[in-house]
Amino acid sequence: MADPMKIRAAMAGDKVEVKVLMSHEMETGQRKDSKGATIPAWFIQNVTATWNGKTVLSAEWGPAVAKNPFLSFKFAGGKPGDKVTVTWTDNKGDKRTDEATIT
Amino acid sequence: MNTGRRTILQRSGGLAVMGLAVSAGLFKPGSAWAQGSWNKAAFETKSVNDTVKALGGAAAATESKDIVITSPDIAENGAVVPFTITSKIPKTESIALLVEKNPNTLAATFNIPEGTEPGVQTRVKMGQTSNVIALVKADGKFYYVGKEVKVTLGGCGG
Numbered sequence: 001m002a003d004p005m006k007i008r009a010a011m012a013g014d015k016v017e018v019k020v021l022m023s024h025e026m027e028t029g030q031r032k033d034s035k036g037a038t039i040p041a042w043f044i045q046n047v048t049a050t051w052n053g054k055t056v057l058s059a060e061w062g063p064a065v066a067k068n069p070f071l072s073f074k075f076a077g078g079k080p081g082d083k084v085t086v087t088w089t090d091n092k093g094d095k096r097t098d099e100a101t102i103t
Numbered sequence: 104m105n106t107g108r109r110t111i112l113q114r115s116g117g118l119a120v121m122g123l124a125v126s127a128g129l130f131k132p133g134s135a136w137a138q139g140s141w142n143k144a145a146f147e148t149k150s151v152n153d154t155v156k157a158l159g160g161a162a163a164a165t166e167s168k169d170i171v172i173t174s175p176d177i178a179e180n181g182a183v184v185p186f187t188i189t190s191k192i193p194k195t196e197s198i199a200l201l202v203e204k205n206p207n208t209l210a211a212t213f214n215i216p217e218g219t220e221p222g223v224q225t226r227v228k229m230g231q232t233s234n235v236i237a238l239v240k241a242d243g244k245f246y247y248v249g250k251e252v253k254v255t256l257g258g259c260g261g
Contacts, residue, residue, distance in 0.1 A: 028228065035168050054218075057219055059213045059214065060141050060146075060211070060212045061210075064207065065226070066226040066228050067228075069225065073220065074220040075218055080214050
């Protein structure tokens with residue numbers, strides 16, 4: 001099981017600014033190990049962020065996204081105390097969901 | 104096509120589980136592995152025009168000054184290059200980040216629902232100095248802006 005994400009959701013004016021730091025290898029499938037064998041690709045494919053059951057951002061990623069991916073965005077409507085949930089799924093079917101409270 | 108894929112399959116023959124996982128992921132679109140609507144075709148394109156097509160754009164994208172890419176002009180480490188993409192185009196539906204000279208052009212796409220600011224910040228890998236293109240879909244049309252980012256140390260391959 002993958003390590004938890006670090007999620008911060010804070011009011012920035014009238015918007016909520018969400019910052020997510022995920023823990024993932026994001027292996028490209030281009031690299032070779034010391035024996036010359038290609039290391040299979042292993043990366044996050046889908047990311048979804050929801051607030052009050054509404055999707056506020058969804059993303060599709062390729063292996064070019066950097067290791068331990070960082071994502072930041074802003075949405076309107078949230079208020080302190082609300083929860084923001086982020087879920088990712090990788091190409092091996094592994095999944096991770098974490099949530100944060102808006103401050 | 105990507106000949107590396109065949110190599111992966113052959114070499115992982117001993118690792119049966121891994122071989123199955125890889126083949127399921129790469130060769131069976133629509134299977135459980137491809138769920139969550141991951142646009143496999145778009146992520147396999149090798150050129151900017153092909154990517155636009157794979158993302159559903161009929162005509163070539165229009166250049167727009169209303170999209171802003173913020174990134175370092177020179178990235179010392181291609182493994183982690185930070186990007187902020189902001190679109191001022193009304194009705195922005197999605198934002199894609201393309202690195203022209205990476206093995207696969209498309210790096211990431213973001214869908215922007217109503218109420219979310221059309222701007223995202225993320226970090227990607229760059230294999231070498233390349234044009235980086237932000238592609239925005241707004242009201243069904245595609246717009247782009249490009250920027251060259253120099254890379255001192257590549258972040259792809261080993």
